[in-house]
Amino acid sequence: xxxxxxxxxxxxxxxxxxxxxxxxxxxxxxxxxxxxxxxxxxxxxxxxxxxxxxxxxxxxxxxxxxxxxxxxxxxxxxxxxxxxxxxxxxxxxxxxxxxxxxxxxxxxxxxxxxxxxxxxxxxxxxxxxxxxxxxxxxxxxxxxxxxxxxxxxxxxxxxxxxxxxxxxxxxxxxxxxxxxxxxxxxxxxxxxxxxxxxxxxxxxxxxxxxxxxxxxxxxxxxxxxxxxxxxxxxxxxxxxxxxxxxxxxxxxxxxxxxxxxxxxxxxxxxxxxxxxxxxxxxxxxxxxxxxxxxxxxxxxxxxxxxxxxxxxxxxxxxxxxxxxxxxxxxxxxxxxx
Amino acid sequence: xxxxxxxxxxxxxxxxxxxxxxxxxxxxxxxxxxxxxxxxxxxxxxxxxxxxxxxxxxxxxxxxxxxxxxxxxxxxxxxxxxxxxxxxxxxxxxxxxxxxxxxxxxxxxxxxxxxxxxxxxxxxxxxxxxxxxxxxxxxxxxxxxxxxxxxxxxxxxxxxxxxxxxxxxxxxxxxxxxxxxxxxxxxxxxxxxxxxxxxxxxxxxxxxxxxxxxxxxxxxxxxxxxxxxxxxxxxxxxxxxxxxxxxxxxxxxxxxxxxxxxxxxxxxxxxxxxxxxxxxxxxxxxxxxxxxxxxxxxxxxxxxxxxxxxxxxxxxxxxxxxxxxxxxxxxxxxxxx
Numbered sequence: 001x002x003x004x005x006x007x008x009x010x011x012x013x014x015x016x017x018x019x020x021x022x023x024x025x026x027x028x029x030x031x032x033x034x035x036x037x038x039x040x041x042x043x044x045x046x047x048x049x050x051x052x053x054x055x056x057x058x059x060x061x062x063x064x065x066x067x068x069x070x071x072x073x074x075x076x077x078x079x080x081x082x083x084x085x086x087x088x089x090x091x092x093x094x095x096x097x098x099x100x101x102x103x104x105x106x107x108x109x110x111x112x113x114x115x116x117x118x119x120x121x122x123x124x125x126x127x128x129x130x131x132x133x134x135x136x137x138x139x140x141x142x143x144x145x146x147x148x149x150x151x152x153x154x155x156x157x158x159x160x161x162x163x164x165x166x167x168x169x170x171x172x173x174x175x176x177x178x179x180x181x182x183x184x185x186x187x188x189x190x191x192x193x194x195x196x197x198x199x200x201x202x203x204x205x206x207x208x209x210x211x212x213x214x215x216x217x218x219x220x221x222x223x224x225x226x227x228x229x230x231x232x233x234x235x236x237x238x239x240x241x242x243x244x245x246x247x248x249x250x251x252x253x254x255x256x257x258x259x260x261x262x263x264x265x266x267x268x269x270x271x272x273x274x275x276x277x278x279x280x281x282x283x284x285x286x287x288x289x290x291x292x293x294x295x296x297x298x299x300x301x302x303x304x305x306x307x308x309x310x311x312x313x314x315x316x317x318x319x320x321x322x323x324x325x326x327x328x329x330x331x332x333x334x335x336x337x
Numbered sequence: 338x339x340x341x342x343x344x345x346x347x348x349x350x351x352x353x354x355x356x357x358x359x360x361x362x363x364x365x366x367x368x369x370x371x372x373x374x375x376x377x378x379x380x381x382x383x384x385x386x387x388x389x390x391x392x393x394x395x396x397x398x399x400x401x402x403x404x405x406x407x408x409x410x411x412x413x414x415x416x417x418x419x420x421x422x423x424x425x426x427x428x429x430x431x432x433x434x435x436x437x438x439x440x441x442x443x444x445x446x447x448x449x450x451x452x453x454x455x456x457x458x459x460x461x462x463x464x465x466x467x468x469x470x471x472x473x474x475x476x477x478x479x480x481x482x483x484x485x486x487x488x489x490x491x492x493x494x495x496x497x498x499x500x501x502x503x504x505x506x507x508x509x510x511x512x513x514x515x516x517x518x519x520x521x522x523x524x525x526x527x528x529x530x531x532x533x534x535x536x537x538x539x540x541x542x543x544x545x546x547x548x549x550x551x552x553x554x555x556x557x558x559x560x561x562x563x564x565x566x567x568x569x570x571x572x573x574x575x576x577x578x579x580x581x582x583x584x585x586x587x588x589x590x591x592x593x594x595x596x597x598x599x600x601x602x603x604x605x606x607x608x609x610x611x612x613x614x615x616x617x618x619x620x621x622x623x624x625x626x627x628x629x630x631x632x633x634x635x636x637x638x639x640x641x642x643x644x645x646x647x648x649x650x651x652x653x654x655x656x657x658x659x660x661x662x663x664x665x666x667x668x669x670x671x672x673x674x
Contacts, residue, residue: 035372037394056620057374276667283393283663285620326620330613331673 007250014196014255015166017204020173023070023166030069030102034058034171036178041281042294048303049318050294051182053175056286056326060094060122062243063171063194063324064158068095070167071156072103080105085153087111087133087144089245090119091325092158097128108153110144112136116242118329137234137247159193160249168197169204175320176205183308187322188292189213189222189263190244192252194324199259210308213256213263214293216240216271221247223263226256240268240334243289243325261306264296271295272334278323288334290323297321344587351533351592352503354541357510360407360503367406367439371395371508373515378618379631385640386655387631388519390512393623393663397431397459399580400508400531400661401495405432407504408493409440417442422490424448424470424481426582427456428662429495434465445490447481449473453579455666474571474584496530497586505534506541512657513542520645522657525629526550526559526600527581529589531661536596547645550593550600551630553577553608558584560600563593577605577671580626580662598643601633608632609671615660625671627660634658 015023034054043049055063072084083106086096093109100107107128111120112135123130133143148155157164171194172185185202189195195213202209215222219241221234225248234247248256266274275291277298278284296302297319308317352360371391380386392400409421420443423433430446437444444465448457449472460467470480485492494501508531509522522539526532532550539546552559556578558571562585571584585593603611612628614635615621633639634656645654 032375035374037372038369040396059377061620279622279667283398283622285616285622330616330670333667333670336668336673 009250009254012251012254015162015169015200019162019166020169020201020204024170024173026073027066027069027167027170031059031065032057033174036175037282037284039282046297046303048297048316051175051179051318051320052282053171053320053322054284055171056284056290056323060091060098061325061327062091062095063168063322064091064095065098066170067164067167067193067197068092068156069099069102071161071163072096072099074163075103075154079154083108083151083153084156085110085144085148085151086156086158087140088158089242090115090122091243091327093128094119094122094126096156097123097126101127106153108147108151110140110147112140116329119242119327122327135245158246159191159196160251164193165197165200165252165255168194169201171322172198172201173205176202176209179318179320180206181318182209182320183311183317184210184212184261184306185320185322186212186214186293186297188241188244188289188324189215190219190289191246192222192248192256194322195260196252196255198322199255203259210261210306211259212261212306214296215263215265216244216292217265217267219244220265222256223265225253226260226263229257241271241289241292243287244292264302266292266295274298276335285326285328286323287325287328290325293321293324346587346591349588349591352499352506352537356499356503357506357538357541361507361510363410364403364406364504364507368396368402369394370511373512374619374621376619383634383640385634385653388512388516388655388657389619390508390657390659391621392508393621393627393660397428397435398662398664399428399432400505400659401428401432402435403507404501404504404530404534405429405493406436406439408498408500409433409436411500412440412491416491420445420488420490421493422447422481422485422488423493423495424477425495426579427452427459428580428664430465431456431459431463431664433493434460434463438464443490445484445488447477447484449477453666456579456664459664472582495583496528496533497588501530502534502537502589502592505531506538508659509535509538510542513539516655516657517543518655519546519657520648520654521547521549521598521643522659523549523551523630523634524659525578525581525626525661526552527556527626528583529559529585529593531659532597533589533592535659536592540596547598547643548596549598549643551633552600552602553581553629554602554604556581557602559593560602562590563597563600566594578608578626578629580624581629601639603629603632607636611635613672621660622663622665623660624662624665627662630658630661
């Protein structure tokens, strides 16, 4: 990994409630308090009561601005002066470019050459300077190292960074502030920044809340890592969920092992049909990565199989789903020829 | 018109603040309190501060459920027993079908045969019984009369009805409850139900607020009616804003004459490009009719030309835009070949 210093899982202190509150205070004036939407027809399909935290409606079109803004706004002027460098499949890059522009410093973004055009354009619109690499973890890391060496920019890794995790945790904090009695929060998992933050942000407020991750079967490293108890790698991935092509780091793996109830997998077809269903029923634009968090819950029997403790009032479980982003190419919808 | 009784403009008492509060109390438990979203990039384009009341995220995908629910939930069991009949280009039909289902009575919907397939399917999904007619006002009225005579159903006209107008007014009421210092509210105009309700709902709370209507140049009867002071007809229309193909009634004309500041016109191209811009920047699905309310404000000089009173703090005007609906065919986006 580009952040390189040895990570000691046994002694690691993940961001706590105070870190997350400070992150929230730092970023709240800059970001949207995203709405939490509901849908009777999706409830009926799943036999649950869904609450959707719409980070697709967040600034830059994804939750990533939470972590990037927290990291970049917490830097000293000296640390920020030579700019920010990162690697990203798109949304984190746009978030870094946006937050760097708020600081008035350059943003150097390393991204795989197969990243969606719309995400490339968004980074450019925020003034980010892009270097393309091969769509492999090794190439991303090497290219990022090189750009960092050339520019002297400050690295803001997309997830292997406590400032990022504390920032992403603010979405779950807002969720529980508004719907305090959620039985579970469900989020997609890729590198694990959002899911780690969701664990810490939610269980820091309510220790008993269940946290569930969802992952494309085509990029199932988190599932395999938690199943085996050993960090599994993912050299490349071709899932349509272009925001979910990264793999866990030792840091995020350590957090998920302690806090995550389970990981659910979904097929590419399920991702596409769920994305379309959300557009159609909820009138919001979610990218495929967002649909990953809902897709498994719509399959017959899955909500029941979660074995959530029954609610005292006998009503169906209250499930909080984080829609992670809404950046899609409107000229190339996944369900159109 | 199907409601036929002579309308006396001089003695007409439009719904007042109490009627609107009662409507709100009646429907609030059933409908969504829709979010009000903002967009820095759209603000920058227009030199204004926009607040978007997202009725596209409303139940049934449009504001129409407000009026339909108010009308149908206020009926006695006897009045409702033989069902509800209405004519609609789509959204009002879905709203009537939905609210009639809540009452457990049939809904008979007369709609033009060129209505979008997705709107037809929505009505069918709510259990509505559809009769198609020619896409002309005269054919719609005649067909509606015939179905009403055959079924004995209770007519809930899409806009020429005080119960409908009071229901639609609740969107503006919610708007001002959350953003009390809006300088103007902008809404699309077709038959004038939403715009009339917006006038009464907003100016009932703050008499000085400006109300502006927006209309496709291809269906400009409200513009011509207000310009000439005489109700103008619109026999047919082919605008892409399929929710805006109706024309004012004497009732809505009477309200708009008293309360509306002006009507702005937009071209078909402006409607399409604005709809796409909203999808792209705000990650929400708006139908072309919704884009009609924003499109004119994005044209250079238009916000300035509104001559809104300068704000005491010298900041740009606060403009409340009502996004009326989000029902589009996801297989046939207007900007795709």
